[in-house]
Amino acid sequence: MTVYLxxxxxxxxxxxxxxxxxxxxxxxxxxxxxEFSRQCFAVGCxxxxxxxxxxxxxGLVMTIQSRPTLLKFGxxxxxxxMVSLSLIREIAPVITxxxxxxxxxxxxxxxxxxxxxxxxxxxxxxxAINPYKxxxxxxxxxxxxxxxxxxxxxxxxxxxxxxxxxxxxxxxxLFRYFSxxxxxxxxxxxxxxxxKTFFFGFFIGLIGSYKGFNASSGTASVGIAANEAVVAASxxxxxxxxxxxxxxxxxx
Amino acid sequence: MEAxxxxxxxxxxxxxxxxxxLKGISLTVNKGEDLVILGRSGSGKSVTIKCLVGLLGxxxxxxxxxxxxxxxxxxxxxxxxxxxxxxMFQNGALYDSMSVRQNLTxxxxxxxxxxxxxxxxTEIMEALESVGLEExxxxxxxxxxxxxxxxxxxxxxxxxxxxxILYDEPTSGLDTITSREISELILSVQKKYKTSSIIxxxxxxxxxxxxxxxxxxxxxxxxxxxxxxxxxxxxDEWVRSFFI
Numbered sequence: 001m002t003v004y005l006x007x008x009x010x011x012x013x014x015x016x017x018x019x020x021x022x023x024x025x026x027x028x029x030x031x032x033x034x035e036f037s038r039q040c041f042a043v044g045c046x047x048x049x050x051x052x053x054x055x056x057x058x059g060l061v062m063t064i065q066s067r068p069t070l071l072k073f074g075x076x077x078x079x080x081x082m083v084s085l086s087l088i089r090e091i092a093p094v095i096t097x098x099x100x101x102x103x104x105x106x107x108x109x110x111x112x113x114x115x116x117x118x119x120x121x122x123x124x125x126x127x128a129i130n131p132y133k134x135x136x137x138x139x140x141x142x143x144x145x146x147x148x149x150x151x152x153x154x155x156x157x158x159x160x161x162x163x164x165x166x167x168x169x170x171x172x173x174l175f176r177y178f179s180x181x182x183x184x185x186x187x188x189x190x191x192x193x194x195x196k197t198f199f200f201g202f203f204i205g206l207i208g209s210y211k212g213f214n215a216s217s218g219t220a221s222v223g224i225a226a227n228e229a230v231v232a233a234s235x236x237x238x239x240x241x242x243x244x245x246x247x248x249x250x251x252x
Numbered sequence: 253m254e255a256x257x258x259x260x261x262x263x264x265x266x267x268x269x270x271x272x273x274l275k276g277i278s279l280t281v282n283k284g285e286d287l288v289i290l291g292r293s294g295s296g297k298s299v300t301i302k303c304l305v306g307l308l309g310x311x312x313x314x315x316x317x318x319x320x321x322x323x324x325x326x327x328x329x330x331x332x333x334x335x336x337x338x339x340m341f342q343n344g345a346l347y348d349s350m351s352v353r354q355n356l357t358x359x360x361x362x363x364x365x366x367x368x369x370x371x372x373x374t375e376i377m378e379a380l381e382s383v384g385l386e387e388x389x390x391x392x393x394x395x396x397x398x399x400x401x402x403x404x405x406x407x408x409x410x411x412x413x414x415x416x417i418l419y420d421e422p423t424s425g426l427d428t429i430t431s432r433e434i435s436e437l438i439l440s441v442q443k444k445y446k447t448s449s450i451i452x453x454x455x456x457x458x459x460x461x462x463x464x465x466x467x468x469x470x471x472x473x474x475x476x477x478x479x480x481x482x483x484x485x486x487x488d489e490w491v492r493s494f495f496i
Contacts, residue, residue: 115347123345126305127412128331129362 018210022140025133032138039142046103047150051096055154058091059083059161067169076170080177081184083162084155088185089193092154094241097200100147101233105208108139109229112212113222121213136213140205147201148194188252196244203236257316258283258416258448259304264313266299273299275472276313281416286442286449288463290494295469297452298342301418304450305337306330317416335363338409338417338447342424344401346393352404353389356380356411363412379407382444383437399430403437410441417441419451423458435461456495468494 062083070076112135115121124131163177172180211229215221259281266274273296281287289297302308304315306322315322317333325333346355356376361367367375380386383403393401402422409417422438423431435458442449442462451462459466460480468476468483468491476483476491484495 111349118343118348119341119345120347122302122307123339123341123347123408125307126334126337126339127359127362127408128334129359130327130331 014214015210018213019206021132022137022206025130025137026141028133032134035134035138036141039138040146042107043100043104043142043146044150046107047096047099048153050099050103051150051154052157054095054099055092055157056161056164058095058154059087059158059163060165061161062086062091062158063162063165064168067166077180079166080159080162080172080180083165084159084181084185085189087158087162088155089189090241092158093151093193093197093200094237096151096154097147097197097204097237098234100143100150100201100204101237102230104143105204105211105229105233106226108143108205108208109212109215110222110226112136112139112209113215113225114219116213116215117217117219117222132213136209139209140202143205143208144198144201147204148197151194151197151200188248192244192248192252196240199240199244200237203240204233207233207236256283257281258285258318259450260314260316261300261304262314262316264300264303264315265311266296266303266308267311273472274303274310277469277472277474279467279474281448281450284446284448286451286462286464288451288453288459288466289469290453290459290466291469296472297469298420300469301339301420301450301452304418305334305339335412336415338412338414340402340405340409340417340419340422342421344393344405346396346401346404346408348393350393351389352380352385352391352393352396352407355393355404355408359408360411375411379411380404382410382441383407399426399434402426402434406434406437406441410445410447413445414447417445417447417449419449419453421452421454423453423455428457431455431458432461434458438462 063079066082067076067079070079070082112121115135121131121135124134159178159181163172163174166172166177208229211225211232215225257280261277261279263276263278264274265272265276277296277300279287289300291297299308303310304317306325310323313323318336320333322330322333347358350358353376356379357372360372360375376389377386380389383406385400385403385407388396388400388404393404396404419438423434426434435455438449438451438458439462441447449462451458453459463480466478466480466483467474470490476486476488478486483491486492
């Protein structure tokens with residue numbers, strides 16, 4: 001038990017140092033724009049298809065399943081706004097972040113882990129190249145900026161899925177459906193949900209990079225780093241979501 | 253006139269937890285000298301050169317490179333020293349997401365800013381020519397054999413025109429013929445670029461061919477020192493066992 005607790009404290013301390021180093025390195029010249037854009041492209045490409053499919057299905061299924069209940073109360077006309085609100089405030093950000101945690105955090109963990117094991121990170125260091133700046137800063141920034149973009153994309157795809165689901169039994173034009181959605185959306189529905197996605201992205205990148213960068217020697221550690229990155233990043237998504245819900249409730 | 257040491261290690265200690273790897277080793281490498289370090293696995297050979305470039309911190313002792321004590325240098329200052337040192341890793345450590353050209357360009361661009369594309373191309377071709385692998389320029393590391401990877405790793409080390417090159421087991425995992433080719437390559441690089449070097453190896457043929465002087469590590473200490481011929485005739489049976 002003591003050893004377990006000690007390990008938790010050591011890990012927390014290392015993680016904090018790793019995070020602080022990110023902010024120190026972030027403001028040091030020169031920024032690796034090429035690597036950053038390459039990482040942004042990789043994050044987008046790796047997850048776009050999955051997010052399209054899951055986003056569409058989320059909207060479609062929510063509409064189909066909510067319809068009978070709303071019909072009972074004669075509130076079928078609320079369906080577009082209800083589905084879109086659920087998607088924008090909660091479901092699309094969390095599902096997108098979980099997909100990114102699975103695809104991106106594990107990818108970063110495995111890539112950096114294998115670079116560590118095969119001494120590629122050491123090779124950068126002895127070549128006077130700052131591996132933290134080149135590998136870690138660019139990846140964390142890429143996930144921080146790309147996850148919110150992917151969430152917005154998932155929102156639109158989900159709402160479109162909702163439109164298709166609505167038209168299975170009902171009839172409404174796409175323009176009217178989106179008008180219904182936008183009519184009931186408020187500033188407070190969008191902003192807190194949007195802000196939390198930056199934190200999702202930041203922690204996905206941070207945890208993936210931390211696990212990979214600190215992989216111990218041996219090929220088995222690459223798998224362990226990838227696995228731990230997925231578990232920790234997914235857990236962090238739920239914790240951030242809970243904190244965001246509490247803070248939104250408190251301040252708005 | 254006394255030879256000028258380009259590397260000087262004084263009483264270096266390094267341990268990992270309870271495991272004491274280096275127990276106070278001292279050595280010097282003079283300008284233009286090629287020092288071979290021999291020793292059994294786990295004797296601290298690789299740890300020594302990793303401490304030299306700051307990949308591992310030492311517990312105690314001094315390391316001077318180009319007359320500068322490096323153990324307490326900040327990252328930026330240490331990088332200025334590192335920029336004058338080439339390092340060839342045991343398995344090459346080529347960046348596997350980059351082609352050979354990109355591996356060399358990446359290293360070169362970080363050392364010398366504002367190089368024109370033409371100048372980069374010339375430098376890359378010169379480095380590849382030195383290791384005899386011009387045709388591999390657009391290959392990925394996964395497409396290269398073990399020997400080719402080591403040659404490209406050497407090209408990456410020499411592209412920055414280092415004054416010192418550290419070789420971590422340059423011939424390990426290679427067949428006899430390829431090992432000899434790599435040893436000959438090291439020798440030609442030493443002559444062409446007039447580098448000083450430390451070569452960590454188990455390969456006695458490589459040690460004989462590439463080193464002016466040999467150190468043998470045993471249990472974290474220097475057990476024997478001398479030329480290949482003098483150590484081969486050593487009275488110490490343990491030392492002679494390396495030469496059988």
